Amino acid sequence: xxxxxxxxxxxxxxxxxxxxxxxxxxxxxxxxxxxxxxxxxxxxxxxxxxxxxxxxxxxxxxxxxxxxxxxxxxxxxxxxxxxxxxxxxxxxxxxxxxxxxxxxxxxxxxxxxxxxxxxxxxxxxxxxxxxxxxxxxxxxxxxxxxxxxxxxxxxxxxxxxxxxxxxxxxxxxxxxxxxxxxxxxxxxxxxxxxxxxxxxxxxxxxxxxxxxxxxxxxxxxxxxxxxxxxxxxxxxxxxxxxxxxxxxxxxxxxxxxxxxxxxxxxxxxxxxxxxxxxxxxxxxxxxxxxxxxxxxxxxxxxxxxxxxxxxxxxxxxxxxxxxxxxx
Numbered sequence: 001x002x003x004x005x006x007x008x009x010x011x012x013x014x015x016x017x018x019x020x021x022x023x024x025x026x027x028x029x030x031x032x033x034x035x036x037x038x039x040x041x042x043x044x045x046x047x048x049x050x051x052x053x054x055x056x057x058x059x060x061x062x063x064x065x066x067x068x069x070x071x072x073x074x075x076x077x078x079x080x081x082x083x084x085x086x087x088x089x090x091x092x093x094x095x096x097x098x099x100x101x102x103x104x105x106x107x108x109x110x111x112x113x114x115x116x117x118x119x120x121x122x123x124x125x126x127x128x129x130x131x132x133x134x135x136x137x138x139x140x141x142x143x144x145x146x147x148x149x150x151x152x153x154x155x156x157x158x159x160x161x162x163x164x165x166x167x168x169x170x171x172x173x174x175x176x177x178x179x180x181x182x183x184x185x186x187x188x189x190x191x192x193x194x195x196x197x198x199x200x201x202x203x204x205x206x207x208x209x210x211x212x213x214x215x216x217x218x219x220x221x222x223x224x225x226x227x228x229x230x231x232x233x234x235x236x237x238x239x240x241x242x243x244x245x246x247x248x249x250x251x252x253x254x255x256x257x258x259x260x261x262x263x264x265x266x267x268x269x270x271x272x273x274x275x276x277x278x279x280x281x282x283x284x285x286x287x288x289x290x291x292x293x294x295x296x297x298x299x300x301x302x303x304x305x306x307x308x309x310x311x312x313x314x315x316x317x318x319x320x321x322x323x324x325x326x327x
Contacts, residue, residue, distance in 0.1 A: 037072050040064070047075055049084045057095035059102050060109050066155055066166045067094055073158060081257060093147035100126045112161075113169030120173070123148075124180055131182075138185035149176035199225070216298050216311060219279045226272040232257055236310045239283055239295035242276050252276070283307060 011019065036046045042053040053071070058064040071087050078086055100123040101109025109115070127145060130136035136144075152175050155161055161170040194202075202209075203225065210218040223234045233254045241253045243265075250273035252266040276297065283295055287307040299307040 093144035
């Protein structure tokens with residue numbers, strides 16, 4: 001019997017989940033990167049990633065198809081969990097260029113050979129307008145403008161603007177130059193670090209933090225403060241993340257996801273090492289039947305029966321590390 005909408009067929013929640021999982025597996029059975037790359041919305045599991053990647057915000061067919069070529073070419077260079085997030089950001093930037101072409105050109109930007117410097121100027125002015133009206137932050141304006149410039153250069157090196165290419169005839173002056181880049185946003189006096197008084201208060205009330213949340217939250221907070229590492233580098237620590245150097249001093253083993261540098265070694269203090277050892281004991285007691293090599297130091301509290309999923313699977317942070325304020 002064929003079931004297309006199990007939710008409406010009277011099945012239980014568990015049965016619906018099983019049917020949906022089977023349907024998804026069947027859809028993916030004969031799917032390959034070569035067949036997926038022609039679609040407007042990609043199932044990223046086909047490429048070894050999670051989630052989906054839509055190109056539908058790019059209105060011009062030629063530009064949309066060119067972006068598919070660009071992403072297909074760029075994906076193998078992204079070896080961390082941030083690959084899909086990065087691709088979405090690039091597509092969002094090009095979608096703003098697409099909107100500018102659609103709004104400001106009589107032909108809605110459908111013919112690449114007719115694009116030119118005037119369209120670049122229109123795009124720059126539109127980005128300024130979005131920033132001045134609060135729809136785009138200065139930092140994102142700069143990042144997206146850089147993304148578009150990089151994509152335009154890559155379109156040419158991929159041969160997309162040559163004879164028979166998707167963007168055949170795209171003029172040379174349809175390109176962002178160094179002089180088109182917006183200024184760097186002015187940094188605030190305090191920067192992005194937490195103010196010293198906030199750090200003092202946080203360090204003085206760690207017991208209260210643990211009472212309000214749990215021991216894992218306190219451990220994560222202490223490690224962020226003591227090591228100065230990015231949140232994703234702490235959240236994804238393996239249970240066996242503590243080793244000793246030749247002199248016997250404790251060393252933290254962590255993965256720098258942002259730079260794709262795994263197994264980094266960071267000397268830490270005895271107090272920080274003791275915090276990690278206490279957390280290791282708690283996790284081993286909580287998951288006694290799971291091999292330690294599979295466990296996370298900070299496992300997710302829900303939907304994680306074996307303790308193998310990190311507390312927060314996030315994209316690598318661009319925030320600077322924390323440092324503990326003197327007490």
